[in-house]
Amino acid sequence: MRKTVLLIFMLAVPILTVCTFISVAGVYYVINRSTDEVPDTSSIYVYTVDGEFGELNQVYCKGSGVVPGDKSSMITYKDIPEISKLEGVKDIYILNEIVLWDFQDSIMEGESKVVSIPSEIVRYYSECSGMSMYAKEPSDGEYSVFECHTEVVEGKYYKEVAAPSSAEPEYSLYYKYDPATWDQFAQEMNKHLTERDAGDGDISMLITTRSADDGKALQQRLMKDYPASNYGSAEFTESWVKAYNGNINRNITVAAVITGVLLIGIETGLGLLMKTRKKDA
DSSP states (O other): HHHHHHHHHHHHHHHHHHHHHHHHHHHHHHHOOOOOOOSSSSSSSEEEEESOOOOHHHHHHHHOOOOOOSOOOOOOGHHHHHHSSSSEEEEEEEEEEHHHHHHHHHTTOOOOEEEEEEHHHHHHTTTTOTTTOOOOOOOOOSSEEEEEEEEETTTEEEEEEEOOOOSSSEEEEEEOOOOHHHHHHHHHHHHHHHHHHHHHOOEEEEESSSSHHHHHHHHHHHHOOOOTSSEEEHHHHHHHHHHHHHHHHHHHHHHHHHHHHHHHHHHHHHHHHHHHHHOOO
8 A cells, every 4th residue: 555655656746746836937937027028219218217237237238248337337418429429329319307397397287288209209218218198109200299288186186198289399308419509408407407406417318329230239338338327228128138038037947957856856765665665565
């Protein structure tokens, strides 16, 4: 009887172990894997979240092979003229915080306003840019124009955004870099940041490039030179997802090896126990 029980254990243990492992590993992979969609564009969105060389950028560098320089370096307004001259850069659209504050104040006072945003931002970078309230399909042109108003419900403000409008915008939330007007813009921004004690400010800007190869090369250079800034781009997303999901696959592989070793140990022990039983019989 005991031999029969041992034999059943020798057959049942590996079957149950393998089935359990496959189920747990499958759930772990589905829950933890990244399904981030790679934006179908060669542009790059620069924003600030970590303010340091954080986990997001560490995973990207691991996947892309980029070796960062000064890990505390991040893009400031002073760097923009130099960045505009880098190979492959087409245009730079910088979030105008002065206009943004005025626009937000008007909306919160219950006024209806018409605002323009680069269509590329609405289409691909609504989350990281903070423009997710503009959930409508953007226009095909360079800018999308939206009608905005606020309704107050139970003392809370809810921002309502109408479909793209043909009306002339009262607010243009992004300044398009131009060497001819940059000095004036930079002075006004510096004054604004100083008044609000905001240091060098948190850069939010869109950089368009001339080709996919230019976008990839520029993303890698920006990460190398400014690893403390955060980025959204096809290159960043693709490399990040590959590295992140690769790490999950490695975790599953390690767990599989450990489980296999334990299973072999258990089966070996049961086999020795059966031989002992046969000798005793």
